[in-house]
Amino acid sequence: MPPRTARRLPARALPLALSTLALAAFCAPAAADPAAKGLEIARKCDAANAGFGSEEARVEMVLVNAGGDRVERKLGMKTLEVGDDGDRSLLTFEWPPDVKGTRLLTHAHPGDDDDQWLYLPAMRRVKRISARSQSAAFMGSEFAFEDLGGQEVSKYTWRLEGEEKVGERDVWKLIRVPTNKRSGYSKQVVWMDKQYCQPVKIDYHDRKQTLLKTMTATAFARHGKWWRPQSLEMVNHQTHKRSILKWAERSMQADLDEDDFDKDALED
Amino acid sequence: MSGARVGVIGAVMLACIAGPAAAKKLKVKSKGQVSVEGRAFTDDDIERTEDLGLGLAARLEANAKYKPFEGQLRLFSRVDGLDDTRNLVAIEELYLGFKMKPVRLRVGWQLLNWSATEAFHPADMINARNYDSRLENPDKLGEPMVELEVRFWEGNIAGYYMPIRRAPILPRAESRLSPFPKRLEVPIGSPLFSGRDRQISDDMLEHQWAVRLEQTLGDADLSLHVFQHVDRSQPTQVVDLTTGEIRPLFHFVTQVGGTWQQVFGPVVGKLEVGHREFGFPRPAERYRLTHREMLDHTQIAAGLEVGWGVGQGEGTVIIEGQVMLVWDEPQLDEPDLGPFQRDALLGYRHSFNDVAGTLLQAGIIVDLEDYSEMMIVARFERRLGDVWSLQANVRAVLAEPESPAGAAVAELQAVGLERWNGANELNLTLSRFF
Numbered sequence: 083m084p085p086r087t088a089r090r091l092p093a094r095a096l097p098l099a100l101s102t103l104a105l106a107a108f109c110a111p112a113a114a115d116p117a118a119k120g121l122e123i124a125r126k127c128d129a130a131n132a133g134f135g136s137e138e139a140r141v142e143m144v145l146v147n148a149g150g151d152r153v154e155r156k157l158g159m160k161t162l163e164v165g166d167d168g169d170r171s172l173l174t175f176e177w178p179p180d181v182k183g184t185r186l187l188t189h190a191h192p193g194d195d196d197d198q199w200l201y202l203p204a205m206r207r208v209k210r211i212s213a214r215s216q217s218a219a220f221m222g223s224e225f226a227f228e229d230l231g232g233q234e235v236s237k238y239t240w241r242l243e244g245e246e247k248v249g250e251r252d253v254w255k256l257i258r259v260p261t262n263k264r265s266g267y268s269k270q271v272v273w274m275d276k277q278y279c280q281p282v283k284i285d286y287h288d289r290k291q292t293l294l295k296t297m298t299a300t301a302f303a304r305h306g307k308w309w310r311p312q313s314l315e316m317v318n319h320q321t322h323k324r325s326i327l328k329w330a331e332r333s334m335q336a337d338l339d340e341d342d343f344d345k346d347a348l349e350d
Numbered sequence: 351m352s353g354a355r356v357g358v359i360g361a362v363m364l365a366c367i368a369g370p371a372a373a374k375k376l377k378v379k380s381k382g383q384v385s386v387e388g389r390a391f392t393d394d395d396i397e398r399t400e401d402l403g404l405g406l407a408a409r410l411e412a413n414a415k416y417k418p419f420e421g422q423l424r425l426f427s428r429v430d431g432l433d434d435t436r437n438l439v440a441i442e443e444l445y446l447g448f449k450m451k452p453v454r455l456r457v458g459w460q461l462l463n464w465s466a467t468e469a470f471h472p473a474d475m476i477n478a479r480n481y482d483s484r485l486e487n488p489d490k491l492g493e494p495m496v497e498l499e500v501r502f503w504e505g506n507i508a509g510y511y512m513p514i515r516r517a518p519i520l521p522r523a524e525s526r527l528s529p530f531p532k533r534l535e536v537p538i539g540s541p542l543f544s545g546r547d548r549q550i551s552d553d554m555l556e557h558q559w560a561v562r563l564e565q566t567l568g569d570a571d572l573s574l575h576v577f578q579h580v581d582r583s584q585p586t587q588v589v590d591l592t593t594g595e596i597r598p599l600f601h602f603v604t605q606v607g608g609t610w611q612q613v614f615g616p617v618v619g620k621l622e623v624g625h626r627e628f629g630f631p632r633p634a635e636r637y638r639l640t641h642r643e644m645l646d647h648t649q650i651a652a653g654l655e656v657g658w659g660v661g662q663g664e665g666t667v668i669i670e671g672q673v674m675l676v677w678d679e680p681q682l683d684e685p686d687l688g689p690f691q692r693d694a695l696l697g698y699r700h701s702f703n704d705v706a707g708t709l710l711q712a713g714i715i716v717d718l719e720d721y722s723e724m725m726i727v728a729r730f731e732r733r734l735g736d737v738w739s740l741q742a743n744v745r746a747v748l749a750e751p752e753s754p755a756g757a758a759v760a761e762l763q764a765v766g767l768e769r770w771n772g773a774n775e776l777n778l779t780l781s782r783f784f
Binding site for chain 2: 145147153154177178179180181182183195197205206207208210211212213215216217218219220221222226264266341344345346350
């Protein structure tokens, strides 16, 4: 017996089909091109996170080895938005005490290598360094320098994989591939929160296409109009070590200007 | 109520009101380390030299900021149980400062670092050194000065006035790092200076100044400097006819030079230049020059650093070379201007970027005029827990002086690195940071 709907369809479905076709035609470029849609979301979130001017924070990092032993690191972070260029950042190491006062100044440039200077307090020396090996570990943690550096949209190619839920949160699932050949990753899978416009989870795949690490962002708090995670946890699936970054203090639109991010500022 | 009482009550009230605000504005930071330092040289078969050292060292540092004012203190001290010639208390930094953009003023003892290259430092000449520390890179001593810096464009210009001739710490004759012949028991006297007026004296006062311009231009950092001061890196010797001692003589010098650093992808290119013109000291009845005069010369060092990722760590190859161009007497084959005259460095540094901050570094400095002359250095650093750290340094000096008249004469005629031939050293430091 033929299905009943087969006979009814023409009469009732025509207006609906036409509407669907019209809608599909309207949405076709984005739906048919996940790369364009992915880039559009990345840009949208980048714009949503911009405009904070400057940020000052104190951060604690807990490193946990496979056996569960924990060690603590402390650092100060300052960031300055630069209108037509990448962000400027200044990291000051505060713990452990043998590296206390060591500073790393970065001037990020979209589409180009970053400028970096290292300040070595024991020698009172400011040293120009090449943009560090992207995949190198940051302070012995599971975070690489590129995980914590400027996340400019142009440093990746983007693709929208779909829409999902992570816990209770609505997210876009995006694939981003680093354009820098010195990156330690072949790709990253990003679950981007639709409300926060921030990643709530990222899977990092190494150059051999194997899942290397997963970062989870939690405890989001609103600072003015910007959402920021108060905690990032990075789990290394290959070594079973993990590192947790926690923001102890954070102030947006801090009293900082370009003079706080030049070479002279390293010695202050 | 007496005026004095009113004054006291007023001051107390003011302190009560202003105290909390002042405390909030005052930022004090401090850190320090206590270390057990051991050093051992290979035996040189000379009775009077000291081959072993074992000491306790401490470095204390404190910084206070009460905007726009600041103060800084950094002191180093060492007590050595086996080699008391190394006992030391040194001011590295002690200054008061005032900073209001774009101006910064500092008055007191400072450590300046104008280096671009890793091994050779033609531009970094302001501070006196402790030559009984590391032969390849001696520790600096604080230099008393007034500094005025003005920021402009992508950098700054700074002027320095240094009214005091701060003598370097020279190793005693018993030290394996002494530049004097070890087999001869020659009495070594305190340093002398040849000043702006070319008079030899041990007077501590002298008008010395420096100006340095520093700018960042895209991927490059540039600096230019000019200064007039008493050089503390290249002494000659005089005989003090009243005491019979040999005394090191430091000369007044005018230097112009600069540094350049530029990034080319994973490579950092570096250049450091210093051209020096010395004032020749006037003859003095009391002193007889035993050494030829200081020669005007240009010191040029250039190098490359190439870095790449190795797992979670980083490897860096360092290649550097240095020449001394003597303008006064270009026919002189072997000017005696210091341990490193025409040399090349090949080095490798590996940062493991692990929890312990492990670092391994090794290098070889070879004399380009005599390939059998070389210095080999290696360094290992590792944190033990959060607050302890172990550092090991190894150095071997292979620079045998030669003379047809025998070893004793060869030692007397030694120049450059030859003076430290056989000063092979193992240095271990265990530090507790706080």
